Amino acid sequence: MRAHGLIAAVLTGLMVGGVAVAEPAGHQRVPDYSTAEAGNPFVDGWYADPDVAIYNNEYWVFPTSSRVYEEQTYLDAFSSADLVHWTKHPNVLTTANVSWARRAVWAPAPIARNGKYYLYFAANDIQDNTQLGGIGVAVADRPEGPYVDAIGRPLIGQFVNGAQPIDQDVFIDSDGQAYMYYGGWGHSNVVKLGADMTSLGTFADGTQFKEITPQNYVEGPQMFKRNGRYYLMWSEGGWTGPNYAVSYAIADSPTGPFRRIDKVLSQDSAVARGSGHNSVLNIPGTDTWYIFYHRRPLNLTDANQRQVSYDRMYFNTDGAIKPVTMLVKDNFNDGNAIGWKTYGGSWSASSNSYTTTSSLGGKALLETNFGDLVYDANVTVRSGGGDAGVVFRVSGAATGVDSYQGYYAGITTAGRVLLGKANNGWTPLASTPMTVLPNTTYHLRVEAVGSSIRVYVNDGLKLSVTDTSFTSGANGVRVFNAGASFDDLAVAHR
The missing domain is CATH 2.115.10.20 (Glycosyl hydrolase domain; family 43)
Structure with a gap:
């Protein structure tokens, strides 16, 4: 040795x-x-x-x-x-x-x-x-x-x-x-x-x-x-x-x-x-x-x-x-968010998670460029009536509600799983009912291979769509009219 x-x-x-x-x-x-x-x-x-x-x-x-x-x-x-x-x-x-x-x-x-x-x-x-x-x-x-x-x-x-x-x-x-x-x-x-x-x-x-x-x-x-x-x-x-x-x-x-x-x-x-x-x-x-x-x-x-x-x-x-x-992972157990860049919202790494207060479209991104991917994250909606989740294949990020190009998959305490895309404006792709409780952690997984996008929550397939708008880009997390925390993020090639 x-x-x-x-x-x-x-x-x-x-x-x-x-x-x-x-x-x-x-x-x-x-x-x-x-x-x-x-x-x-x-x-x-x-x-x-x-x-x-x-x-x-x-x-x-x-x-x-x-x-x-x-x-x-x-x-x-x-x-x-x-x-x-x-x-x-x-x-x-x-x-x-x-x-x-x-x-x-x-x-x-x-x-x-x-x-x-x-x-x-x-x-x-x-x-x-x-x-x-x-x-x-x-x-x-x-x-x-x-x-x-x-x-x-x-x-x-x-x-x-x-x-x-x-x-x-x-x-x-x-x-x-x-x-x-x-x-x-x-x-x-x-x-x-x-x-x-x-x-x-x-x-x-x-x-x-x-x-x-x-x-x-x-x-x-x-x-x-x-x-x-x-x-x-x-x-x-x-x-x-x-x-x-x-x-x-x-x-x-x-x-x-x-x-x-x-x-x-x-x-x-x-x-x-x-x-x-x-x-x-x-x-x-x-x-x-x-x-x-x-x-x-x-x-x-x-x-x-x-x-x-x-x-x-x-x-x-x-x-x-x-x-x-x-590998690309972050469980925030070190109490910092080195490498993350934020666009709107108020973000902090504490209590072994990455937390943000409620905002209209606050995002935090890692400078990655995955195309086909598997993206895992634990998501907890802490406050507000909106949604929180992950963004992927992102480019052109800026501060603003839908100021980016890419996909977003999230959960809302209004009782739905959401999937959509932004191009400085919002286009919904799919959603499905699911009970989402505040202050409860859900495991969100996205599998994107070519034009196929699948969204899982707690290991159950919830959404599956085909879309060719975006092929690669950065990965991160996002909220809309909600405060939330994120943990155990991992992005890998698919």
Whole structure:
């Protein structure tokens, strides 16, 4: 298993893959989610290149601050006891504590050893060996820092084997040997780290650097170990474009050879673009794995508008990694509505649901673009004599009663299930009687495949129509002359 942030065995005595780890405590014993159930992105702000650790019974994420290079002078971190509620720790490392770093502080790699917390980072985006910069190492007494430069210079400050010294990842093997994998510009090296974690070791042949570049490698290596086998993951494609993706190889040695097997994470035109630069989290004592990565919202084009997310990662019986599905879910258990955009009404995430006061057509949307879909939501009409429900295949949203193009399915305490479409005006498509009680939760499901639209309430088919007006678009929730709450939203390809 990957050893980021692994705590000494004296804390718990738990062993995973031959490495002592601290078992997360004080929350659900084994987080077992299909994705970030409380919504992706799981933290607010523009971040990229997330790396993960387990420190002091908490999960930690250390990302790059996704800004222009001159503003990348600091690193924030986030901690969580349950992978749901996250606490921000700002400025855990800044260039003020690294004399040689001035900009482009990238891809932090956290790990604990010798009673200290280490944070490896790249800085200055050097373009040749005449420039000062590369991979540094900082150290702290606490996971949240402050981290200070450990050696006063870059640990790796030169191009070796064509690899730009960036995008470092640190892995401690079962025998205690620490390795660093790194490299940009289409080349990747592995080095041994000394026991002090601040110096480079040597291989048996006397060399310090071994090139391990697999096919299609661009940047962002990530190493973990499972069932005695070594998995190298990396990013390929261009980080500013939609073809950014993650591939992997498996070897019997931490130094390879690493032969590309397949791509496992790539953009989904219904969910997000530019998904890549990942890390991997294994829940100690289990075979539950998550992939953390960054991605870009569909409606944004700025290269630095990146957000961190995570989804479940599964394996086949032969050890191959299954392609990762970027799921769209939100149960609002984290008390926020990151990623939602509202159009009218007054919305808030509280009490594990997304609630709005009564309005004439208030909407909240996720920036998705599903065509054929299955859309589930729990809907509760809280007040008023109107209706509440879900919108799908939406475009052109604005504040106003029917200010959007798309479909709406809802329930009303007047005693009906409704389905209609809006195009800056309302056209009913179908309705049917059903007892709907206020302050009672109903499970609403929409299945839309091509021109066929089916609406279910509490798993019973209520409406079925054929309509060709809208083929794809965003998903969200809506009210009309009603206050309502929404929970357990999930959108998937059909």
